[in-house]
Amino acid sequence: MSNEHTQEVLNQTVADLSKAAALVHQVHWYMRGPGFLSLHPKMDELMDDLNGHLDEFAERLITIGGSPVSTLAEFNEISKIEMSTATWEKSIANRLTEIVIAYKYLTDLFKDGIKIAEEDGDDVTVDLYTTALGDIEKTIWMLQAELGQ
Template identity: 30%
Template sequence: MSTNAIGLNTASAERLAKGLNDLLANYQLFYMNARGFHWNIKGANFFELHVKFEELYTDLLTKIDEVAERIQTLGHEPIHSYSEYIKLASIEEKTKVRDGRVAIGHILEDFQALIGKQRSLLALASEAEDEGTAALMSDYIREQEKAVWMYRSYLGE
């Protein structure tokens, strides 16, 4: 059995890197959506949501960097062009969103997509005995499940 520089099976590391690149593409689209919500939000809750969306995109930017660096750690290259992100991502661009409730609905949809992908990666990482990727995915899932609860509570759901 062939292993990479951190002792993981090379085939498993390749599958994980592929899944992480998919996750990276989705994070990039979610990030751009959140930036757009931050810039374009209007209405009575502007001040509150403007700050909340900035917190969201700042957190997403950190996660984008962590995912890309994890791909490098596994011995692979993170994708790094928007044409690749758009082709790979299941999260779609959301444009011209000005209503806060609509933006939060999109955020909840995007979190649902990310959490599903991260659960699949968590299972794959556990199977590959890749504690680094598993821990990262576990942390993201925990944080995002709480965020889903909070955004849903804001909507009164």
């Protein structure tokens, strides 16, 4: 059975997690205002979580015979996560909302990854996506709670 579709979704995931980590890093650097002292270190935590998942997905892709994208140009070209040049004018709430939007996109991607990997009979990849989905959904809940949503 071919795993071409699983390789494709894994590479999409590598690009999107890389760009999501860049977005969180941008928020980390450009954060100002009430909540800074607790949210600034939280962004480090989010980056660590994203990079942990990124490594797992990239290594899985290599394990099943694929080649992960690995350049900033590839990440930017392939990723569907929106990101713009930072300014100091955005509030912390606006910045957290940008992360929530990106993470909601990731939940859809991970659900697609589960379906595609199931169709390819790849239970290990299904498990990786399931674990990552739970983590991302929990983070969305926490960010939305911080935003009062």
